[in-house]
Amino acid sequence: MEEQRAISARTDSPQETLGADLPPITAQCPPAHEDVHSTSSVKSPHHPTTYIFTTYHGILQKPTRMALQIDTPALLSSLSTANLLPSPLIPETFTPSVRLTVSFNDKAVAAGNLFRSSDCKIAPTISFTPEVRWFAASSHPIDSTNAMPQANTSKDITYTVLLVDPDAPTPEDPKFAYWRHWVVSLVSQSDDASKDATKSGKTLTEYLGPGPKDDSKPHRYLFLLYREPAGLKELTKEDVGGEEFAQRRSFDAKVWTERYGLELVGVNWMLGAGDGWTDGKSEL
Numbered sequence: 001m002e003e004q005r006a007i008s009a010r011t012d013s014p015q016e017t018l019g020a021d022l023p024p025i026t027a028q029c030p031p032a033h034e035d036v037h038s039t040s041s042v043k044s045p046h047h048p049t050t051y052i053f054t055t056y057h058g059i060l061q062k063p064t065r066m067a068l069q070i071d072t073p074a075l076l077s078s079l080s081t082a083n084l085l086p087s088p089l090i091p092e093t094f095t096p097s098v099r100l101t102v103s104f105n106d107k108a109v110a111a112g113n114l115f116r117s118s119d120c121k122i123a124p125t126i127s128f129t130p131e132v133r134w135f136a137a138s139s140h141p142i143d144s145t146n147a148m149p150q151a152n153t154s155k156d157i158t159y160t161v162l163l164v165d166p167d168a169p170t171p172e173d174p175k176f177a178y179w180r181h182w183v184v185s186l187v188s189q190s191d192d193a194s195k196d197a198t199k200s201g202k203t204l205t206e207y208l209g210p211g212p213k214d215d216s217k218p219h220r221y222l223f224l225l226y227r228e229p230a231g232l233k234e235l236t237k238e239d240v241g242g243e244e245f246a247q248r249r250s251f252d253a254k255v256w257t258e259r260y261g262l263e264l265v266g267v268n269w270m271l272g273a274g275d276g277w278t279d280g281k282s283e284l
Contacts, residue, residue: 071099071111072095072096072099074111075096075111075267075268076094076095078111078112078269079111079267079269082112082220082269084166084220084222084269087166088253088254089164089178089222089224089253089254089257089264090222090264090267091264094264094267096265096266096267097131097132097265097266098128098129098130098131098132098189098225098265098266099128099129099266100126100128100223100225100266100267100268101125101126101127101128101268102124102125102126102223102268102270103124103125104119104120104122104124104125105119105122107119109124109223109268109269109270110268110270111268111269112220112269112270112271113270113271114218114270114271114272114273115210115270115271115272115273116272116273116274116275116277117209117210117211117212117272117273117274117275118275120209120210120272121209122207122209123182123198123207123209125196126161126187126196126197126198126223127190127194127195127196127197128159128189128197128225128266129189130189131157131189131227131265156230157188157189157227157228158185158186158187158188158201158227158228159187159188159189159197159201159225159226159227159228159265160183160184160185160186160187160225160226160228160235160257160262161182161183161184161187161197161198161201161223161224161225161226162180162182162183162222162223162224162226162253162257163181163182163183163207163221163222163223163224164177164178164179164180164181164221164222164224164251164253165177165178165179165181165210165219165220165221165222165272166178166219166220166222167212167219167220168219168249169213169216170212170213170216170217170219171216171217171218171219171220172217175250176249176250177250178250178251178252178253179248179249179251180205180240180241180248180251180253181205181207181208181209181210181221181248182205182206182207182208183203183204183205183240184198184201184202184203184204185201185202185204185228185234185235186200186201186202186228186234187200187201187225188200188201202234202235204235204236204237204239204240205237205240205241205243205248206243208243208245208248210272211274212272212273212274212277213274214274214275214276214277215274215277216273216274216277217273217277218271218272218273218277219271219272219273220269220270220271221269221270221271221272222267222269223267223268223269223270224253224264224266224267225264225265225266225267226257226262226263226264226265227262227263227265228260228261228262229260229261229262229263232260232261235260239260240256
């Protein structure tokens with residue numbers, strides 16, 4: 001299945017049905033001939049098990065357990081190595097509840113890979129898996145014995161996408177951090193992973209591609225996905241700030257996201273360099 005192939009994972013052993021050591025989950029199973037709606041994987045923050053779960057038309061199926069090497073640990077490790085975790089925008093306790101996919105044409109952003117300015121002239125395509133939220137399978141408080149995943153497929157939930165640069169104007173002197181490159185609100189999760197989710201949203205800051213100078217070391221660029229709280233008023237461009245070049249400087253993204261109750265659920269990041277930048281050893 002296409003959805004299954006999209007999971008970045010390596011299977012070390014045959015799939016094993018969730019055993020009696022964890023609470024069962026009640027779900028309505030469709031006929032075998034029905035197509036899979038979506039498939040995702042996630043590691044529980046409350047239990048040392050990675051779950052593979054499937055939704056058929058929004059109905060969560062019984063999770064299965066596999067020996068997996070998923071990309072979430074690699075993402076968190078890369079953020080830590082790049083001094084982005086912890087940071088003002090990514091708390092030390094952060095665990096993503098979606099897989100945030102970003103691509104410029106056919107080149108995917110992959111936890112710190114390098115892009116040239118010319119690669120990023122046009123806004124990227126953004127997609128993300130249904131959000132996984134954890135709930136207690138019993139009346140007791142959530143813990144390692146009763147934590148279960150639930151795919152949030154509600155169309156009423158909306159998200160905000162941010163693209164910011166913590167290294168402006170240079171990594172050695174980031175006096176203009178965070179540089180605000182792009183803000184889109186009211187973004188909905190799409191059933192079609194090939195569709196650009198930002199097309200469903202409202203642009204608050206028009207996309208301005210990364211443009212480090214050739215004599216600057218590569219900058220780190222953060223793609224951040226936030227869940228919007230229920231009842232949030234429709235935000236306007238004025239709620240974010242001006243879009244002129246100098247007005248994008250020194251955007252206090254932490255204060256802004258907290259002001260509107262936005263909750264971080266997904267992260268991806270890349271390095272960006274000028275077209276003429278070289279590391280002094282070899283051309284990247």
